[in-house]
Amino acid sequence: MTQGRGVRLAMEAMILDRPGHELRAAEVAPPEPAVGQALVRVDACGICRTDLHVVDGELPDPKLPLVPGHQVVGRVTEAGTACETLRVGDRVGVPWLGWTCGVCRYCASGRENLCDQARFTGYGLDGGFAEQLAADERYCLPLPEGYPDAQVAPLLCAGLIGYRALRMAGEAERLGLYGFGASAHIVCQVARSQGRRVFALTRAEDLEAQRFALELGAEWAGDALARPPEELDAAIIFAPVGELVPAALEAVAKGGTVVCAGIHMSDIPSFPYELLWGERTVRSVANLTRRDGEEFLALAPQVPIRTHVETFALEDAQKALDRLRAGEVRGAAVLDLAGSGPRAPSERDASELGG
Numbered sequence: 001m002t003q004g005r006g007v008r009l010a011m012e013a014m015i016l017d018r019p020g021h022e023l024r025a026a027e028v029a030p031p032e033p034a035v036g037q038a039l040v041r042v043d044a045c046g047i048c049r050t051d052l053h054v055v056d057g058e059l060p061d062p063k064l065p066l067v068p069g070h071q072v073v074g075r076v077t078e079a080g081t082a083c084e085t086l087r088v089g090d091r092v093g094v095p096w097l098g099w100t101c102g103v104c105r106y107c108a109s110g111r112e113n114l115c116d117q118a119r120f121t122g123y124g125l126d127g128g129f130a131e132q133l134a135a136d137e138r139y140c141l142p143l144p145e146g147y148p149d150a151q152v153a154p155l156l157c158a159g160l161i162g163y164r165a166l167r168m169a170g171e172a173e174r175l176g177l178y179g180f181g182a183s184a185h186i187v188c189q190v191a192r193s194q195g196r197r198v199f200a201l202t203r204a205e206d207l208e209a210q211r212f213a214l215e216l217g218a219e220w221a222g223d224a225l226a227r228p229p230e231e232l233d234a235a236i237i238f239a240p241v242g243e244l245v246p247a248a249l250e251a252v253a254k255g256g257t258v259v260c261a262g263i264h265m266s267d268i269p270s271f272p273y274e275l276l277w278g279e280r281t282v283r284s285v286a287n288l289t290r291r292d293g294e295e296f297l298a299l300a301p302q303v304p305i306r307t308h309v310e311t312f313a314l315e316d317a318q319k320a321l322d323r324l325r326a327g328e329v330r331g332a333a334v335l336d337l338a339g340s341g342p343r344a345p346s347e348r349d350a351s352e353l354g355g
Contacts, residue, residue: 013130014317016066019057023068023129023318031126031134033080038137040094045128046071046153047312047320047333048182049240050096053264054123055321063124068317069335070096070121071156072128072135073149083137092140093297095156097287098125099136113287120287129317131337141293144301151307154332155300158182159307160288163296165236165261166190168285172234176201176251178224179239180209182332183261185216186305187236192217193303199228201235201251203327212308212330227251236261245282246271254278261285311336 011030014023033039051068053059072094076086086092100107100115107115121127121135143152162183169175175191176199177184188198200213201224210221220229224244231253237244237260245268248258255278263286276282299305308331312320320333 011131012314013067014314016055016062016068017064019055019062023055023321025315028130030132033078033134035081036083036136036138037080037134038076038083038086038092038140039078039080040072040074040092040133040135040140041077042072042074042128042131042133043336043338044073044149044153044311045069045335045337046156046158046182047317047324047335048157049324050157050263051122052321052325053240056325058264059123063126066122067126067128067130067133068122069128069130070094070098070123071153071158071334072121072133073143073153073156074128074133076140077132079137080134086137086140090140091143092135093143093152093156093293094121094128094133094135094140095160095288095293096120096122097289098139110289110291113289113292118287129314129335131314139290141290141297144297146301146304149338150309150311150334150336153334154182154186154307154309155297155305156293157288158332159186159300159305160292160296161261161285162187162236162238163190163299164288164292165238165259165285168259168283169234169236169257172232172257173197174199174230174233176228176232176235176248177213177218178202178235178237178244178248179241180206180213180221181238181327181329183238184236185212185308185331188213188216188218189303189305190299199230199232201228206327208330209327232256234259237265238262240265242266242268246275249275249280249282252280254280257281257283259283259285263287307332309334 098121099119101117200218200221204223213221235248
């Protein structure tokens, strides 16, 4: 049995045994940090749509059995052999990218996010739906001050991937965000701080998401399959719906860019070349780099980004996934392992951050 969070006898974890099956609560032995790894006590772990893709079997060949979760906030409790930078007590974030080879042509050219040998937290490596995890210290990110654990967790994927997608969108003044969940609610704040005009596009019936977007500074919110009131300079698609690609191409002006930000998307239907013509561009965003993490986490308190979260206890991880799948989470879902328990989002979530 677990003898308190600081004693390594056993730990609670949520386990995926087979894709398409519900997570299983289990008491397991804590991980032993390997060379270059640190043992991290998990205080919070954000729940991401990528976790859904893993659990639902839409991403191939996960490690099994698997502890999901890749937006991990915690404290170092043990620095393994050859750890050079982390110390016991350091507060760190553990993101999706968990290991790369460091020597291939992608790693050598600053594109470690494309490394063919890369391993990912909560997919090929056990993640943060547990009381502890072992993480490569090279991929443990320092976290900005002023953010409580639950509020900083969504920055580690929803924020990072959104930030990378925003950079891929270039200097677009009129920016469309397709799907308004965890990533979009963060990107909207960054884009507005840069003086961009934001247009939010959601399912026609999702009036709650549209209201949320307007609260965060979007100047218009409406049906993703209809044209916004003005041509867009760029669009970022967060919803994993291939049908949105031709819709976004139709909405962007000549020379515009459509960025597909998800790791998985349903098939893109055929569309007439006319939608692409005019030097429009469609591109994807793959994973993230440590540089993305360093830049974005330094930027977050300057905006300042205020995340809206709904917290869940560790044992309610499956419930949280189900709510996310159903589109019932406003902002981001986060597992809170530090003891505050489940609670609904509130104005305090949006305003308690420093910056």
